[in-house]
Amino acid sequence: MSKRSPRKQRKKFSKGKREQTKSKREVRPQRPPMRGWLGRGRGSSSYVQAADEWRGTTVQVCGLWPYAIGTGTPMVGVPLGRHIHTGATLCCDPISWFQRAKLISNPSAFVLGKPGLGKSTIVRRMATGLAGYGVMPLVLGDLKPDYVDLIEALGGQVITLGRGRGYLNILDPGEAGEAAARLRQAGYSREAAQVLADAHGRRHTMVSALLTILRSSPPTDREETIIDRALKYLDAHHDGVPVLGDLLRVIQDGPAEVRAVALDRGDDARYQAITENLEASLIGLVGGGRLGETFARPTTNPMRRDAPVVYDVSAIDDSEMDLQAATLLACWSAGFGTVNVANALADAGLEPRRHYFVILDELWRALRAGRGMV
Template identity: 35%
Template structure:
C-alpha cells in the first residue's frame, strides 16, 4: 500500500485501526445515517415526507366499458361523503350521505332529500343523523313543525332554539316578514325590491292557504278573490310599515271592510253604477273571502295562534325547532295550518340570509329544513299541495337544503291527476331518497316515480314486516326493518344499509317517550307472571 493509499484510508476510517475493521465501522455509520424510505417519502429534513398521500383518480363504469383495463380496476363503493349512516348490508362497507354534503361535492343536482317508510321503521332517525352531522359541519337546522316532537332534543343539545306554537301559549303571525326584516333596508335597492316581492308572495301564499283551510274550499279567480287578497295584503303592509310594525290579519280585514278605490274599481267594472250599488256588488264579491279571514280570529277554529304578533322571533344564528306537539293530534286541520305558517316563516328567515350574507351584513349560513309528517298537511286540505310546492321550489337558489318525510306513496295520491302530479313531484325532485319498509301494493306507484329493480322492491317489502314475540322471553321483538333502509342517489342503484343509534342519539331522540312508562310497566307484569 502506498503512502497516498494509507493517507486516504486514515482520513476515511480513522487512524490506529486495521483497514477491515475501519471499513466495517464506516459502513455501519453510513447505514445509520441513510434515511429510511417510506410511502410518505424519506424520513429526513427535505426528504419529501408528508402526512398524507393523495388518492389516485378513480372512475366508475360498467364492466363492458372497463373490460380492457383489467386487472387495473376494482369494484365501486358508495362515496364517503356526508353523514355516516351505517354499514352496507351486502358488502359491509360504510354508507354515507346527506343532501347538503352530496350537493356541495357535485354528486347530486339539488340539496333536497325525501324519506319514506312505514311507522316505527326509523324515518326520523335518519333526519336526526343528518341534522347532527350537518350541525357538526357548521350548518344550521330548521325543523318546521315538530309534531311529536322528534327533534326538540337534538336542537336543545346542540345549543339551538325551540319555539312552542299552540293556542293560548304562543302565536306566529302568518304575515310576519321574518326575523331579518330590520336588516333588509341595508341592502342595495335592487335586492330590497326582490326581497319585498318575495315577502309579499310568501304572505299571499300563506294567508290564502289558511283561508282555504278555514273555509274548506278554494278561493276562486271567478270572483278575483286571489287578486283582491293580494291587493289587500299590500295595502295592509304599507300601513303597518309606516307604523314600524308587521301587518296582522286584522289589518287585511280593515282594508276589505273599508276598501280603497283601486280594489273596488278592479272588481266592479261598470262606471255608470251609483256608489251604493257599486259598494253592494263589491261586498257580494268579497263576502266569502271576508268570512274566511274572520275565521282566523281568536274565536275561529285556529284560536289565537294566527291573529297576534309572533310571540318569540326566530334566531338567525342557530338551529331552530318549531315545537307544535302541544296541539291535539285530533285537530289535524290546526296542525296542518300551523305547519304551513311555520314553513313560511322559517323559510323567510333562512332565505333573507343569502342576500344579507352576500352584502357582508351577517356571516354566511346555510340551513337544512326538515319538513316532517307531510301527510298531515295534504290530508287536511289537498289544495295545500300548491302552497307546499311554492315553498319548496326555490330552496336551492336560496342556499337552503330540505328534507320531506312521510309514510307511503298513498300520502301523495290525491283526488285528481293534477294534484297527484304536484305531490309526486316532491319525491321526483329530491336528489337523495331514503326508503324503509313499504307494502307490496306501494311498488307500482313508487316505480312510476323512482326506477327500481325487482330486488330493490323485494327488499323494501321484506322490511315492512311487523315484529313478533320471542317465545323464550315473551318479549315483543321490534320490526325486522327498523333501522334498515335503501339509499338512492338520483336513478342509480340503491345502497341498502343498517343504522345503529349512538347512546347520545337514543337519549335525545325517543319517539316512544309518551309510551315509555306503560311499556315498562307492561314488561314488569309479564316478567312477574
C-alpha cells in the same frame, strides 16, 4: 479475426432480424374472424346466434360471476352505520353528496317508509353530523316531538306553537324589512326590492292557504286579487306589523284601491256582496273557529337566522288535522322566508354565508288538508 465486408454483415443482420420477427409471429395466437373460421368444417356462420343465458344465485354460480365483492360507498358525508352486506362504513347526507361528492344534482332527500322504522332517527343523525360540519338544522314543524332535545343540545332556539302556548303571525314579514333597509344602505336597491317582494308573496300565499284549509277549497280569483291589494294597502298605510284583524278591517272599510280590483262599479251594496264570503272566512280566522287564534296575534317568539331552530307543534292534538296542516304551512313559510333573508344578505357581502339543513316533517298532513294545496 476474419474480415468481412460491411455489406455482408448488414445482410446477415437483416436476415437474423427477419427470422426473429417470423418466430414471434408464429408464437402469437391467431384469433378467428367475427363470424368464425372460413372454410369447410371450420365453423363459419353467416348468422351469429345470441349466447345462452342462465340464472342462478351467487352461491351456485360464484365461479362464473366476477363481481363477488361489492364496491364500498363513498366516504363523504355523515356516518350512518354499516352496510348490511359488505360491512363497510356508510356515509350519506344530501348536502355533502351535493357539495363535496358531486353525486346528486340537488341537495335534497325524500325519506319515505313505514311507521316506526327509523325515518326520523336517520334524519336526526344527519342533522347532528351536519351541525358538526357547520350546517345549521332548521326543523320547520315537529309534531312528535322528535327534534326538540337535539336542538336544545345544540344550543338552538325552540319555538312552541299551539292553542294558548304560542302564536305565529302570518302577516309578519320577519326580518325582511330590516334586511331590505341594510341592502338599500349598501347600494343594493334591486336586491332590497326582491326581498320585500318575496315577503309580500309569502304573506299572500299564507292567507290563501289558510282560507283553503278553512273552506276546503281555494279562494276565487277575485278574492285573491282583493287580498293582494289589501296587503299592499297595509304596507303603505299601517304602522308596525299588521295582523289578520287589520287585513279584515281594510277589506271591511273598502278603500279606493281595494274597491278598484273588486269591480264594485261604485256601488257599496255590490262591494259588500262581493266581499261577504271573504269577510266571513277572515272572521273565522280572527275570532277563533277551527284554526283558533294561532295566526291572528303577534308572533310570540321570532325566528333567528344565526342558530339551529325547531318549531315545536306537538301540543296540537292529532284530532285537529286542519290546525296541524295550517301550522306546518305557517312554519314552512316563516322558515323559508328567514333563509331567503340570510341568503340575500350573504350575496351582498353583508353577512357570512350560512348553510341550512331544512327538515319538513309530516308532509302528507299538509297535502291532505284541502283541494288546491298542491
